[in-house]
Amino acid sequence: MRVAVVTESFLPTVNGVTNSVCKVLDHLAATGHEAIVICPDAGAPSEYAGYAVHTVPALAYRQFPVGLPNPLVQRILTRFAPDVLHAASPFLLGAQGIAAANRLGVASVAVFQTDVAGYTMRHGVGLASSIAWRFVRWVHEGADLTLVPSSASQADLEAAGIPRLARWGRGVDLVRYHPNNRFTQATRALRELLSPDGEVVIGYVGRIAAEKQVERLRSLRGIPGIHLAIVGDGPYVPVVEKELRGMPVTMLGRLGGADLAAAYASFDIFVHTGTEETFGQTVQEAHASGLPVVAPRAGGPIDLVEPGIDGYLFSPADDHDLRASVAALAADAPLRRRMGEAGRRAVLGRTWESVCEELVGHYERVIVDRVLSVGDPLNTLV
Template sequence: MRVAIVTESFVPSANGVTTSVLRVLDHLAARGHEALVVCPGPAPERYAGFPVREVPSFSYRGFRAGMPSPTLARHLDGFAPDVLHAAAPFALGAQALMTARRRGIPTVAVFQTDVAGFARKYGLSATAPGIWRWLRTVHSHADITLAPSTATLRDLAVAGIGRTAWWGRGVDAETYHPRHRTSEEGRALRRRLLGDGRMLVGYVGRLAPEKRVERLAALPPEDVRIVVVGDGPSRDALRERLPGATFLGRLDGEELARAYAVLDAFVHTGTHETFGQTLQEAMASGVPVVAPAAGGPLDVVADGETGYLYASEDDAALAGAVRLLAADPARRARMGEAGRRRVLPRSWTALGDALLGHYAAVIDLAEARAARLVASFERPVAG
């Protein structure tokens, strides 16, 4: 199978869209398929043995955004894909879906970013209805739209976006593992971060307004030490709002896995997550999680079993959930174990195979459409 992946984000950008695209490419390579990546530049020339092609782009609030241009069509025509995968389509992905429709290429769109919700957080609430109208237009050109949570599927239905199905996110439970907590490096990191505090609470992710990391200021300083992992446009402002926190910057690989594992609790603060990949990574690391009862976390977190869900706009409820964990180390241990058991079946291999099934289904659908069209031309005219 020849798969063209057109993505609004790719390395070196670190976010949920990039992560899922990388895992899809890894799976395509492991299963022996061919792939092409088209993305905003700058980007590496290859990934997992597959060529990566850049399109013109610009920066906005720390994001690299691809601009529609004739370059995209040339890349697609040169590759001649069997199926097009549009990752979080908005601008570049919209052009890709429309181009594929004109060329009769089957398409799968993956909805990953609540763009309208982010617009509201950036003070652009008036644009949200227009954004949803645009998203309806974009996704109307896809043969199927895949969403990562039941809450997102409901949002898409309310917005009038049809032909949808669930496709979740996997987690690397071997990399994100509780063993890092008891390793020599893990124990040293924990001693350095915890100091004389009672509990180590962390956040991992992009530091941007829509993530609302400043809400960590509501946590009881007598109970916790705060650790923030990540980077982004809000970094300097957050250092001022959270003067007692330790900022580790962006981490990857084993360093990131170790940072998760040494925590006593993981707290997520944003309320517009279509999934919540960092929650899964924390759970795989054996760490209980606290997250808003909205969007993707509703599917990820078993409230009272693997952590707590709090009323999404209630900072006092957030702090109360952390206090419950601070007061009961045995509860933290139970929830951490339960969280790891919950995510162990969610491998990228299983989800990658499910995605290949969606690819095959839209290819079959396109072939059936073509056969009907041919038959309509061959049908004898009466009289």
């Protein structure tokens, strides 16, 4: 199979979209498929996993490169002649890729991964969510299939009138993120820094941006015997530091690889604060690491956390509920262990290999449907 991946984000930018695209490309390479990547020009490598990476001009918006429509996209796709186009979190570049695929008679799969409407509302762009949803609907109506990561996302897209939806989650590295990491030298050293007197470590991992609402951790002020550890960076760091001033907190900055795995392993509780996550990959990584999770009852975490079993879901707008959930876990070590073990069991079937094989099945489905539609004059594609 020949797969053209058009992504709004790619290396060296590190985020959920980039990570998912890289995992998909790794799987396609390991299973003998051909692929190319088209992404914004922001220092991307010339190849990845043996596949050519093509870049288009981009502009920066809030530290993110935004790929601009360019005639080069159509020419690249024409030369490569893909069987299917994979549009990762499509925006301007992805919309052009989907339109080009339709002109070429190529099947397309759009992966919904960013809450554009929620993001624009928070940052006050234009008329916010109503215009954003019209744009999202216009982009996704052109795709043969839109893959959504959670039940909440599916409900949002159905309400917006977006057709042809299917669920596709995300995998998690069960080897890198493992409870046994607690016993490594790196984790023990970090644990000594964060919990010198036996403090319960409350951890957060993710981008420090307005939509992540990390400043909500201020509601934990005064809970006895805790220490906050925040992994990540972003434009909202000064705000978070100001809001948490005077609390026992360590800002660890952005971490990756073994360092990130050690950070998870040094936590006792994982807290996710944002209410606009379409999935919640860090929730899965925390569960894989054997941690109980506290997250809002909104977006992706609804599907990932079983309340009372592997964590708690708090009322999205209620910081008192957030505090109560953390306080209950902080005071009960046996409960933390039981919930952490349940979280690990919950993700055992979510390897990237199985998730990517499911994605290839979606590719095959839209390719077949596209071929069948060519011979059926009553079947027209958007």
